[in-house]
Amino acid sequence: MLKLFYSTGTCALASHIALQESGADYQIVRVDFRSEEQRKPDYLAINPKGRVPALVTDRGILTETPAILAFVAQSFPQARLAPLDDPFAFARAQAFNSYLCSTVHVAHAHRMRGYRWADDAAAIAAMQKKVPQSVGECYALIEREMLAGPWVMGESYTICDPYLFTLAQWMEGDSLDPARFPKVLDHRRRMAERPGVKKALADERG
Amino acid sequence: MLKLFYSTGTCALASHIALQESGADYQIVRVDFRSEEQRKPDYLAINPKGRVPALVTDRGILTETPAILAFVAQSFPQARLAPLDDPFAFARAQAFNSYLCSTVHVAHAHRMRGYRWADDAAAIAAMQKKVPQSVGECYALIEREMLAGPWVMGESYTICDPYLFTLAQWMEGDSLDPARFPKVLDHRRRMAERPGVKKALADERG
Numbered sequence: 001m002l003k004l005f006y007s008t009g010t011c012a013l014a015s016h017i018a019l020q021e022s023g024a025d026y027q028i029v030r031v032d033f034r035s036e037e038q039r040k041p042d043y044l045a046i047n048p049k050g051r052v053p054a055l056v057t058d059r060g061i062l063t064e065t066p067a068i069l070a071f072v073a074q075s076f077p078q079a080r081l082a083p084l085d086d087p088f089a090f091a092r093a094q095a096f097n098s099y100l101c102s103t104v105h106v107a108h109a110h111r112m113r114g115y116r117w118a119d120d121a122a123a124i125a126a127m128q129k130k131v132p133q134s135v136g137e138c139y140a141l142i143e144r145e146m147l148a149g150p151w152v153m154g155e156s157y158t159i160c161d162p163y164l165f166t167l168a169q170w171m172e173g174d175s176l177d178p179a180r181f182p183k184v185l186d187h188r189r190r191m192a193e194r195p196g197v198k199k200a201l202a203d204e205r206g
Numbered sequence: 207m208l209k210l211f212y213s214t215g216t217c218a219l220a221s222h223i224a225l226q227e228s229g230a231d232y233q234i235v236r237v238d239f240r241s242e243e244q245r246k247p248d249y250l251a252i253n254p255k256g257r258v259p260a261l262v263t264d265r266g267i268l269t270e271t272p273a274i275l276a277f278v279a280q281s282f283p284q285a286r287l288a289p290l291d292d293p294f295a296f297a298r299a300q301a302f303n304s305y306l307c308s309t310v311h312v313a314h315a316h317r318m319r320g321y322r323w324a325d326d327a328a329a330i331a332a333m334q335k336k337v338p339q340s341v342g343e344c345y346a347l348i349e350r351e352m353l354a355g356p357w358v359m360g361e362s363y364t365i366c367d368p369y370l371f372t373l374a375q376w377m378e379g380d381s382l383d384p385a386r387f388p389k390v391l392d393h394r395r396r397m398a399e400r401p402g403v404k405k406a407l408a409d410e411r412g
Contacts, residue, residue, distance in 0.1 A: 048347060048351050049347065064300070064304035067303075070297060071297035071300075074293035074297075075293050075294075088277065091268050091276060091277035092266070094276055094277075095273035097273075098308075102304075102312060110324075116313075116340060117336055118316075119332065120329075122328065122329065123333065126326040126328075130323055134322060144254075
């Protein structure tokens with residue numbers, strides 16, 4: 001059985017939703033970030049990066065949200081979570097997820113994890129100050145260029161959708177007004193109505 | 207014909223090498239970063255993010271290195287650049303590339319592109335100061351946990367190899383001594399001997 005290591009309020013939610021919607025047999029295991037469990041030897045043996053998500057499979061352990069999402073889509077093709085037979089369309093979906101991972105999530109991370117990139121307290125404060133602007137520019141680009149609607153890739157729901165939904169949960173925390181991004185906000189509302197999303201959110205809380 | 211927009215010394219080299227080794231019919235187009243061509247309307251019409259690489263195909267434009275690399279591997283399967291018939295092995299390769307994109311490249315970018323995440327000059331200087339440590343931690347993890355050898359994924363050469371080679375070119379610029387990472391250094395040397403790598407590097411200079 002697949003086993004997903006997650007922590008509440010993190011990007012692991014994207015993989016969790018995809019697993020839930022894939023029909024996979026899986027369980028979730030909470031990693032307690034408040035007690036810094038992710039930095040302790042037991043968890044570092046699972047993911048030496050000390051991050052979530054990590055997906056334990058019978059072949060070994062996978063990390064990195066874009067890789068896990070594509071793995072879920074390819075492993076459960078009947079769930080139709082990605083355009084698996086069309087390398088160009090698949091690459092478009094992967095490009096969207098790569099942008100979320102390497103640009104949007106990274107911009108957001110400068111609010112709470114500035115210590116990754118500077119030691120100086122004033123520098124960390126300066127990073128926090130810029131988050132509304134840098135994350136806001138990302139969502140402006142997504143709104144203008146990347147979200148085809150009703151789903152990210154257009155008419156077909158894909159692995160891009162739970163990932164965008166997951167990161168878009170953080171807008172208010174990053175001092176962004178979601179009303180500036182009506183398509184993203186509409187997408188977030190539509191996602192929140194999906195049974196698989198409700199179930200994943202409830203299971204993470206429970 | 208595929209057309210790759212690149213700039214010298216950037217991560218676009220990874221896609222360039224993959225194209226060269228795939229047997230694809232392609233051409234390269236240089237974007238002049240010194241004159242900030244990547245921020246001008248002509249280029250923003252190709253890639254609104256103002257970055258390289260961008261790959262123009264007859265179906266549309268692709269961005270983001272991990273997505274382009276997987277696209278090249280899937281589009282030219284006879285080149286055997288990824289384990290295309292094994293979702294788990296493919297996900298392992300993708301996880302490696304996602305780590306390069308979202309963690310290693312991002313850590314490196316704090317040396318030259320700190321303005322993305324802070325406006326304050328002292329903060330930008332504090333970011334630069336930490337680059338040897340943060341990038342060094344990434345390579346220590348790659349050396350210890352991720353580079354199976356002789357290639358990243360083991361016996362088979364994959365799309366992980368040109369990407370690691372490309373980023374590992376930046377070590378000295380980030381004030382890292384490559385001798386600290388003998389497996390990465392050995393990989394870099396072995397990559398530099400491949401005809402496709404030599405051709406890509408020469409074409410970018412030429």
